[in-house]
Amino acid sequence: IPDSADVDREVDSVCPYCGVGCQLTFKVKDDKIAWVEGAEGPANENRLCVKGRFGFDYIHHPHRLTVPLIRKGGAPKGMNVDPGDWSTHFREASWDEALDAAANGLKGRGREAAGFGSAKCSNEEAYLFQKLIRQGFGHNNVDHCTRLCHASSVAALLENIGSGAVTATFNEIENADVAMVIGANPTENHPVAATYFKQFAKRGGQLIVMDPRAQGLKRHASHMLQFKPGGDVAMLNAIMHVIVDEELYDRQYIAAMTENWDAMKAHLEDFPPEKMAEHCGIPAEMLRDVARVWAGAKAGMIFWGMGVSQHVHGTDNSRCLISLALMCGHVGRPGTGLHPLRGQNNVQGASDAGLIPMFLPDYRSVTDDGVRSAFEEIWGTGGIGAEKGLTVVEIMDAIHASDIRAMYILGENPAMSDPDVDHARDALGKLDHLVVQDIFLTETAMFADVILPAAAWPEKTGTVTNTNRQVQMGRPAVPAPGEAREDWWITTQIARRLGLGWSYEHPREVFTEMKKGMASLDNITWERLEGEAVTYPSSGPEDPGAAIVFSDAFPRPEGRARFTPASILPPDEVPDAEYPMVLITGRQLEHWHTGAMTRRSSALDALEPEANCALHPRTLHRLGVAAGEMVRLSTRRGTVDVMARADRAVAEDTVFLPFAYVEAAANLLTNPALDPYGKIPEFKFSAVRVEASRKV
Numbered sequence: 001i002p003d004s005a006d007v008d009r010e011v012d013s014v015c016p017y018c019g020v021g022c023q024l025t026f027k028v029k030d031d032k033i034a035w036v037e038g039a040e041g042p043a044n045e046n047r048l049c050v051k052g053r054f055g056f057d058y059i060h061h062p063h064r065l066t067v068p069l070i071r072k073g074g075a076p077k078g079m080n081v082d083p084g085d086w087s088t089h090f091r092e093a094s095w096d097e098a099l100d101a102a103a104n105g106l107k108g109r110g111r112e113a114a115g116f117g118s119a120k121c122s123n124e125e126a127y128l129f130q131k132l133i134r135q136g137f138g139h140n141n142v143d144h145c146t147r148l149c150h151a152s153s154v155a156a157l158l159e160n161i162g163s164g165a166v167t168a169t170f171n172e173i174e175n176a177d178v179a180m181v182i183g184a185n186p187t188e189n190h191p192v193a194a195t196y197f198k199q200f201a202k203r204g205g206q207l208i209v210m211d212p213r214a215q216g217l218k219r220h221a222s223h224m225l226q227f228k229p230g231g232d233v234a235m236l237n238a239i240m241h242v243i244v245d246e247e248l249y250d251r252q253y254i255a256a257m258t259e260n261w262d263a264m265k266a267h268l269e270d271f272p273p274e275k276m277a278e279h280c281g282i283p284a285e286m287l288r289d290v291a292r293v294w295a296g297a298k299a300g301m302i303f304w305g306m307g308v309s310q311h312v313h314g315t316d317n318s319r320c321l322i323s324l325a326l327m328c329g330h331v332g333r334p335g336t337g338l339h340p341l342r343g344q345n346n347v348q349g350a351s352d353a354g355l356i357p358m359f360l361p362d363y364r365s366v367t368d369d370g371v372r373s374a375f376e377e378i379w380g381t382g383g384i385g386a387e388k389g390l391t392v393v394e395i396m397d398a399i400h401a402s403d404i405r406a407m408y409i410l411g412e413n414p415a416m417s418d419p420d421v422d423h424a425r426d427a428l429g430k431l432d433h434l435v436v437q438d439i440f441l442t443e444t445a446m447f448a449d450v451i452l453p454a455a456a457w458p459e460k461t462g463t464v465t466n467t468n469r470q471v472q473m474g475r476p477a478v479p480a481p482g483e484a485r486e487d488w489w490i491t492t493q494i495a496r497r498l499g500l501g502w503s504y505e506h507p508r509e510v511f512t513e514m515k516k517g518m519a520s521l522d523n524i525t526w527e528r529l530e531g532e533a534v535t536y537p538s539s540g541p542e543d544p545g546a547a548i549v550f551s552d553a554f555p556r557p558e559g560r561a562r563f564t565p566a567s568i569l570p571p572d573e574v575p576d577a578e579y580p581m582v583l584i585t586g587r588q589l590e591h592w593h594t595g596a597m598t599r600r601s602s603a604l605d606a607l608e609p610e611a612n613c614a615l616h617p618r619t620l621h622r623l624g625v626a627a628g629e630m631v632r633l634s635t636r637r638g639t640v641d642v643m644a645r646a647d648r649a650v651a652e653d654t655v656f657l658p659f660a661y662v663e664a665a666a667n668l669l670t671n672p673a674l675d676p677y678g679k680i681p682e683f684k685f686s687a688v689r690v691e692a693s694r695k696v
């Protein structure tokens with residue numbers, strides 16, 4: 001690492017990867033990021049993980065898109081383009097030609113058009129993208145990757161506490177005496193948050209970890225519940241049964257702050273631990289012990305991740321967690337709270353900004369006449385669609401049904417991230433017109449008619465909102481390469497060509513407009529954010545914002561939160577003789593989502609260069625496969641050959657496969673069955689066959 005004196009400038013910004021939202025400082029030499037240091041942000045206090053610290057050089061990779069591209073006449077669409085040599089399928093175009101082509105193919109499409117925005121862009125860019133789809137096409141077919149991560153958590157939170165965001169920052173764990181981490185693997189996926197969890201345990205806090213995989217936090221846990229995949233509702237209901245049975249609940253809190261308690265109590269009678277132990281694989285005594293520890297805590301927090309949300313019963317899982325917190329009064333005080341750990345750096349902000357098909361900004365329903373009128377007035381336009389739009393997977397189905405014929409995709413990669421991804425790739429290939437705006441020629445861009453080169457996060461200005469509800473400013477450290485432009489500028493140019501009359505010259509103007517329709521941004525101004533991070537809600541210009549919310553009332557009728565009972569709903573497909581094991585997909589520390597950025601980051605790619613899956617050593621022995629050899633994973637959707645790694649953290653009937661690797665794309669295997677409320681696919685449970693592969 002060179003000396004600070006060697007750099008030309010230092011630029012404070014925010015990490016481009018996960019929802020922890022670590023602040024960092026880019027050290028710039030000759031218009032290149034030379035290295036990165038942690039900064040004094042509210043979520044990280046100078047800490048960074050390996051991605052934030054070493055995963056920055058993807059922006060200088062030779063694969064960056066630097067000019068607008070148009071598909072050559074007759075060039076076939078599909079996964080057959082070299083991302084480093086697009087000239088076989090695309091030709092260079094001027095910005096004017098590419099924007100005209102992009103807009104002309106979308107214009108007048110009405111309900112035949114749809115859009116995917118991005119949780120990797122700024123709040124202003126997310127806001128503009130949803131506005132363009134709604135204003136330009138008169139409907140709400142706009143979504144983004146929240147549908148694939150916490151949509152079911154948000155559905156349950158909105159239903160039961162009236163708000164989709166966290167009730168307390170993860171840093172509040174320092175005031176807790178008990179914390180539950182369920183369906184999350186923070187040491188890999190939210191590594192800086194995990195450092196606070198480890199410190200909590202070190203200080204004597206009781207850390208209850210629940211996951212079908214043992215994991216890094218196990219070493220710090222007071223209780224490790226390695227439950228059967230899909231056994232979560234049974235396990236959580238059994239814990240709550242004990243709390244009711246032994247009268248450990250908080251009567252005063254329940255009476256003052258909640259509704260539907262009697263129905264909840266009656267429902268839980270059917271879930272005694274002795275009966276549920278078989279369902280979830282956790283002994284009854286352990287379930288009783290956890291119930292007593294949780295209910296006996298002075299202050300408890302619950303953290304959860306995609307292991308909770310990515311199931312057909314994902315909303316039910318979250319309903320259980322909310323009930324568990326409410327019945328013990330673990331919301332609204334220091335050291336208490338519900339915290340779904342958000343994935344992408346700006347998935348909270350993009351959702352807040354309305355990049356979802358059922359809500360305008362601030363989760364205001366598109367079906368509400370008053371809400372639509374309010375936004376029509378702000379936008380100076382009419383015709384916002386009154387029906388909820390289609391979600392990510394539903395849009396792919398609608399393409400197959402020829403109901404959607406054109407798409408504008410900004411920074412999403414459904415050709416890698418959708419479940420049963422061959423279905424999604426076939427859909428993308430069927431579109432009459434596909435515009436993709438991105439920093440690399442992603443697998444999705446390989447299907448595009450027009451590709452618009454975008455600036456990467458360290459090259460642009462904008463605000464982002466992390467998992468803690470903290471709004472922070474991102475600043476450009478280096479210029480974008482070639483002719484690449486910031487996403488807000490590109491979206492504005494397309495809107496102009498669609499006749500929408502937009503005239504934004506800077507993201508600051510977009511933020512000012514957002515504030516008109518988003519009460520959550522009251523007392524948060526662009527000027528403030530240039531100097532400090534602000535947590536929403538903020539009660540005044542000097543208030544840094546509320547780390548804890550809902551101390552006195554919930555944003556629901558009569559200010560009361562609701563208990564919603566959840567019954568056991570089995571996974572959509574269960575193992576059988578042909579597919580006897582369970583496939584779980586997810587992330588790993590060094591790689592981010594579909595790998596577009598981290599696999600082009602030299603340090604991260606060197607650490608984890610090869611597609612791999614994790615199997616228990618005894619499973620490998622049974623298969624006659626040594627660690628490092630290839631295995632074949634097959635489901636009803638497809639087959640993948642991948643290198644096997646021995647890992648005692650994985651149960652013997654389970655295989656874990658990261659989804660970052662195109663050469664062993666996990667989503668060729670996954671089940672597209674959806675949770676009926678959050679419309680999230682069941683990425684965390686597919687019946688799979690594992691066998692030795694002949695590939696080497």
Ligand code: SF4
Binds near residue numbers: 015019047
């Ligand atoms: Fe970036 Fe998340 Fe790592 Fe922080 S924990 S440095 S935000 S990837």
